[in-house]
Amino acid sequence: MREVYQKIFRDNLPHIWCAGCGNGIVMSAFARAYDKLGLDKDKTVGVSGIGCSSRITGYLDLNTLHTAHGRALPFATGVKMTRPEFAVFVFMGDGDCAAIGGNHFIHACRRNMDMTAIIINNYIYGMTGGQFSPLTPFGSKASTAPYGSVDRNFDICSLAIGAGATFVARGDVYHTKQLEKLIIEAHEHKGFSVIEVLSTCPISYGRRNKMPKPMDLMNYIKDVTIAKERADKMTAEEIAGKIVTGVLHQSAAVEYNEAYMAMVEKLEVGKNG
Amino acid sequence: MVEARLVQGNEACALGAIAAGATFYAGYPITPSTEIAEQMSALYPKKDGKFIQMEDEIASIGAIIGASCAGAKAFTATSGPGFSLMQELIGYAAMTEVPIVIVDVMRAGPSTGLPTLSSQGDIQQARWGTHGDHSIIALAPASVEETYLMTIDAFNFAEKYRTPVILLLDEIIGHLKERFLITPDMMPPIINRQKPQAGQEFVPYKNTQELIPALPDFGEGSRYHVTGLTHNEQGFYSSKPEIVESFINRINAKIEDNSEEIFRCNGYNVEDCEVLLIAYGSISRSAEEAMNNLRREGINVGLLRPQTIWPLNEALIGDACCGKKAVIIPEMNLGQYAREIERCAPDDVPVVSLPKVDGTMIFPSEIEELVREVLK
Numbered sequence: 001m002r003e004v005y006q007k008i009f010r011d012n013l014p015h016i017w018c019a020g021c022g023n024g025i026v027m028s029a030f031a032r033a034y035d036k037l038g039l040d041k042d043k044t045v046g047v048s049g050i051g052c053s054s055r056i057t058g059y060l061d062l063n064t065l066h067t068a069h070g071r072a073l074p075f076a077t078g079v080k081m082t083r084p085e086f087a088v089f090v091f092m093g094d095g096d097c098a099a100i101g102g103n104h105f106i107h108a109c110r111r112n113m114d115m116t117a118i119i120i121n122n123y124i125y126g127m128t129g130g131q132f133s134p135l136t137p138f139g140s141k142a143s144t145a146p147y148g149s150v151d152r153n154f155d156i157c158s159l160a161i162g163a164g165a166t167f168v169a170r171g172d173v174y175h176t177k178q179l180e181k182l183i184i185e186a187h188e189h190k191g192f193s194v195i196e197v198l199s200t201c202p203i204s205y206g207r208r209n210k211m212p213k214p215m216d217l218m219n220y221i222k223d224v225t226i227a228k229e230r231a232d233k234m235t236a237e238e239i240a241g242k243i244v245t246g247v248l249h250q251s252a253a254v255e256y257n258e259a260y261m262a263m264v265e266k267l268e269v270g271k272n273g
Numbered sequence: 274m275v276e277a278r279l280v281q282g283n284e285a286c287a288l289g290a291i292a293a294g295a296t297f298y299a300g301y302p303i304t305p306s307t308e309i310a311e312q313m314s315a316l317y318p319k320k321d322g323k324f325i326q327m328e329d330e331i332a333s334i335g336a337i338i339g340a341s342c343a344g345a346k347a348f349t350a351t352s353g354p355g356f357s358l359m360q361e362l363i364g365y366a367a368m369t370e371v372p373i374v375i376v377d378v379m380r381a382g383p384s385t386g387l388p389t390l391s392s393q394g395d396i397q398q399a400r401w402g403t404h405g406d407h408s409i410i411a412l413a414p415a416s417v418e419e420t421y422l423m424t425i426d427a428f429n430f431a432e433k434y435r436t437p438v439i440l441l442l443d444e445i446i447g448h449l450k451e452r453f454l455i456t457p458d459m460m461p462p463i464i465n466r467q468k469p470q471a472g473q474e475f476v477p478y479k480n481t482q483e484l485i486p487a488l489p490d491f492g493e494g495s496r497y498h499v500t501g502l503t504h505n506e507q508g509f510y511s512s513k514p515e516i517v518e519s520f521i522n523r524i525n526a527k528i529e530d531n532s533e534e535i536f537r538c539n540g541y542n543v544e545d546c547e548v549l550l551i552a553y554g555s556i557s558r559s560a561e562e563a564m565n566n567l568r569r570e571g572i573n574v575g576l577l578r579p580q581t582i583w584p585l586n587e588a589l590i591g592d593a594c595c596g597k598k599a600v601i602i603p604e605m606n607l608g609q610y611a612r613e614i615e616r617c618a619p620d621d622v623p624v625v626s627l628p629k630v631d632g633t634m635i636f637p638s639e640i641e642e643l644v645r646e647v648l649k
Binding site: 260 | 345494
């Protein structure tokens with residue numbers, strides 16, 4: 001495994017993340033998935049927004065673009081449209097993607113450009129010290145919700161499906177084999193693929209929500225999640241309060257750059273004929 | 274044989290971008306710039322280019338920065354409110370030294386203002402709209418032909434200096450239709466970004482004497498990191514004071530130290546005049562007519578017409594103002610450029626602002642009246 005990491009990571013470790021943070025687990029799962037995909041690093045672009053998880057791009061030995069808060073997807077759109085043959089992976093946090101970047105997110109889902117968006121959901125704005133995000137569960141405490149959040153939260157996977165994403169999955173940092181597999185499947189899917197990764201922030205989320213130790217959040221994720229294959233066989237009552245993981249949605253739709261090139265070809269035929 | 278035809282300013286901008294080698298446009302509809310997006314949506318699918326309409330102006334500038342990193346010459350066009358939205362990422366492009374061109378067809382503001390009426394109210398926003406100390410290049414053409422040629426200049430400056438360049442059209446120039454005839458001798462040479470030399474170690478943000486590091490496209494093998502964080506020569510975050518200081522100084526100096534080359538202007542009777550007009554964009558045409566009318570009356574008036582708004586060539590402007598009875602700056606704002614001229618002019622030269630913000634242009638007669646008054 002060490003060789004895999006050496007191949008994919010730059011030599012600027014250690015990373016900046018706190019002990020118990022899930023970002024490193026996502027980054028390792030990505031590295032293993034990336035290695036299995038056997039892609040050309042020169043033709044791969046990693047794009048991220050701003051926040052703890054968006055620092056991932058700094059450690060990956062790819063063409064990497066650490067953009068502005070919420071704006072990773074527009075940048076990725078410009079890259080992919082210019083070079084449709086590139087593999088593009090976008091890393092965003094929950095606040096980054098669902099709040100300030102929410103408009104870009106729904107439109108990226110709608111356009112169905114062939115790239116993979118990995119949303120690392122640690123339920124909180126970590127880098128600024130633990131404010132609630134649109135994915136912070138209703139009632140959870142945060143530095144700007146000291147009495148519990150009265151802000152309803154998104155189910156970002158449902159939002160992605162509703163907005164037209166053609167591959168939507170949910171993984172978590174406890175089930176890392178599953179996460180690795182989901183990243184591979186997401187990349188192999190033609191079109192805009194979304195993976196929400198449930199992650200941990202013991203410092204800014206766990207400590208305020210009666211899960212102060214890193215393992216408390218890990219155990220919470222282990223207990224609250226249920227694989228889609230199992231969930232499908234259970235009654236609504238049995239899965240109440242659980243969070244379903246796995247591939248939640250997959251459909252086929254025209255990919256943006258293919259639609260564009262089809263238009264170009266049509267114009268050329270018209271010109272010659 | 275190329276024949277003269279009627280072309281609109283915004284259309285000339287679209288054609289100029291193609292002539293400059295630009296292959297990517299992302300934008301969001303906004304009056305009075307929309308014709309540029311419409312042109313690109315029609316032209317690019319037939320000319321190996323890419324057009325995308327994004328969800329807002331922030332996404333538009335994000336997409337063109339991404340496209341530029343991937344090797345395309347890329348641009349967007351907008352107007353006041355959209356230009357305001359783009360400010361954060363203009364700073365990102367300045368910080369990461371990604372070449373892009375932003376066309377701002379100025380309309381009257383603030384806020385929604387007068388969407389269909391002209392203004393030159395974004396002069397200072399173009400310079401200081403984004404936060405932090407940075408430099409910028411901004412150009413302001415005064416005719417349709419000049420819009421075409423200066424769109425090419427804008428891409429050339431962006432590529433050469435690795436910087437965002439702002440092309441400031443005003444609504445009058447953007448929507449003006451006039452004679453358009455570009456002959457090969459008028460065409461500026463096309464400049465492309467400097468690539469790293471093969472066989473040499475690639476250091477993404479190397480601080481050399483030239484101040485402008487080489488820029489590889491994504492996909493060419495020089496994998497590197499692009500970040501809006503203050504970064505070291507390798508491209509990674511650094512807060513070490515000496516690294517931060519040298520970086521910020523470099524991205525400012527690479528433009529300010531070259532202001533003589535970047536600042537372009539036309540002068541008419543500048544040296545021997547009593548009263549000097551300084552005007553840019555559409556209003557420079559009113560100023561030119563005012564100058565001609567007054568000279569026929571025997572009043573010795575000259576005109577300096579900056580094509581480059583930023584960076585200023587302070588010495589050149591100071592010299593031009595020297596010894597004048599008055600320097601008058603007519604502009605469709607409350608004196609945004611006049612303050613800059615005042616700063617450059619000798620202390621004993623009166624610098625008089627002729628502002629206008631009612632949505633109408635400044636007519637030659639208004640300039641003539643003021644000249645007569647200051648000479649009383």
